[in-house]
Amino acid sequence: MSRPRFFEISRTFAPGWFAAVMGTGVLALSTRGLAAHWPALLLPAQLLHWFNVGLFCLLALPWLTRWLRFPAAALQTLQHPVQASFYPTFSIALLVLAAQWLQFTSWTGVALVFWWGGVGLHFTFSFVVLFFVFRGEQVTVDHVTPAKFIPAVGLVVMPLAGAPLLAHVGDGLREWMLTINLIGLGAGSMMYLGLLGMTLQRQYLHKPAQGILTPTVWIHLAPIGVIPVSLMNLVEQLPWPALRDVAALLMALVWGFGVWWLVMATLLTLAARAAGQLPFALSWWGFTFPLGAFAGESLRLHALFGWASFLVVATLAWALLCGLWATTAWRTARGAIGGGIFAPHP
Template sequence: MTRAAPPTPDRTGFPSFAEISRHFAPGWFAAVMGSGVLALTTHSLSGRWSWLSPLALGLHWFNVVLFALLAVPWLHRWLRFRDAALATLKHPVQASFYPTFAIAMLVLAAQWLAIDGRLAPALAFWWGGTALVFLFSFAVLFHMFRGEHVGLEHVTPAKFIPAVGLVVIPVAGGPLLETQTGAARELALLVNVLGLGAGTLMYVGLLGLTLQRKILAKPAVGLLAPTAWIHLAPLGVIPVSLLNVLDQLPFAVPHEPFLFLSLLLWGFGVWWLVMAGLLTLAARRAGQLPFALSWWGFIFPLGAFVAASLRLAPLTGIAGIGAVGLGCWLLLVALWALTLVRTLAGVASGSIFQPHT
């Protein structure tokens, strides 16, 4: 039986579902990650301003629907266009975005637990997302370690994404430990520790590599310009996950040293937030910041930093941390709304589904 030739995209009209699936970028799930962290941080602030609670719940359900819609072409691509999906997995840049699917599941797990209070979907998304995070972290990095296709010009903070996925595990995984018992709890605790340890040290190594690229090679501009903000993701997630794991360990650990360590990461996050903003403004002035799907790279990292700020402010008693967090949340809302509107416009025209995006 002769296999049918893959469809050729029709550039003159709206792409078919098959064309969308064939070229479906794995980075689409950064939209779920970003919308989810906005929902979670809005929920956190609803403790101060109750009128934010319905907004957080609305964002939660919006994100659930968004994940379901995006999962259809993502899964269809693996089933019908497996060669294209595998080629992306071996790409020196695009491969790093594959873990966003799994990270989106972990973010949804945190949403189900914190905002909606439903344990069953929270556990299902957490266990499924955790398994996929480990799977993609090995699959993506194995091809990079074994091959010779990655050069310094391919190194951007997007390389952090597999590490970010690992450190996101305890965001929902820590609180979920309180709902599990026996062997399931022991396994979940082990997975949380493994993810936090592997992701944190991986970030330390990749940090040096990305700074080397920024100093010694050409700057990442154009579609890759927003990746400068990805530095904020591990800097925001690691403190939250670290504190979550500390709360669940079966032995007593003084929290103060780890709280101070979290403050150091937060301080670097503030510095990098300013740097990322300067780099973005410079790229925009130079006409090197076209809209693309990569704009969602602004959202989750900034939201992760907001989450860390809101978590550290009451624990440290430093009011300035909370003020920075609130200011960044307002920026997060503005960037999310702008990126969503531009994305919907790209969806309506079909331009955002073209391979170059």
């Protein structure tokens, strides 16, 4: 097979590529969090940060080219009952980069640019993607997978960087940013609760998502990991200290569900692999961001409670994340060099 030209890559460029930026970014952030306990991890975390910035720039070129040169193909994907849910990975990648710039540099202006860009694009994607879903008749139970969480995940990701950035803006803008963060967290959390019921219904009553969709079972860990951390970030910006104790308890309870789901997702993935139902695809990046979000939540709970159990779970989740990220990155790079990974999927 000959390597495709940039023209061909852009025309069929899959919207889910930016899950790689999300996964790499959360690996950088969780590695930096663990560097507080093992300082030797600080340099790898910084290298991952800058690598991810370069990765985003590299992937943005064919993504934007597709919209400019092949708008019909891009719009067709936007109306697809499965592929459309992956378009918001671009805006979530911007929000993750905002969190990275805030953690790894002192350039809060750059973090604000990424955050505002991510917020604007993600609200747009959340409305457009779900508008086509609500107005169309193409969605069936076969299309209901945790990938449907992606628009909701982006909404709840907003306060991860958005809340800490409130300290770097004026009072007038601060109020508007706080309001936007509350809207994102509220909308995304309620959407997750509804979609959670739908996906569990499929798990109970319908055939499971298999093949390249197998990794989507891990996406549950993304809202489980992000929602409590975003809630705590916002509570810390409000003038009611008592709310922090309530938020910490809710955070720990949701984390408990995350531990349970981590084991279940592992068992389902191992079963799919044993049955030969786990072919490599870009969807493997679906392992990474959710797992990193859960590791970050565990680290935050360790900081709040001081319990060694939270740190142990965080470290185990991070170690698994490292292995899955390295495997997925290697196979993605090999597929990109050979050109096979750019072949469009039905």
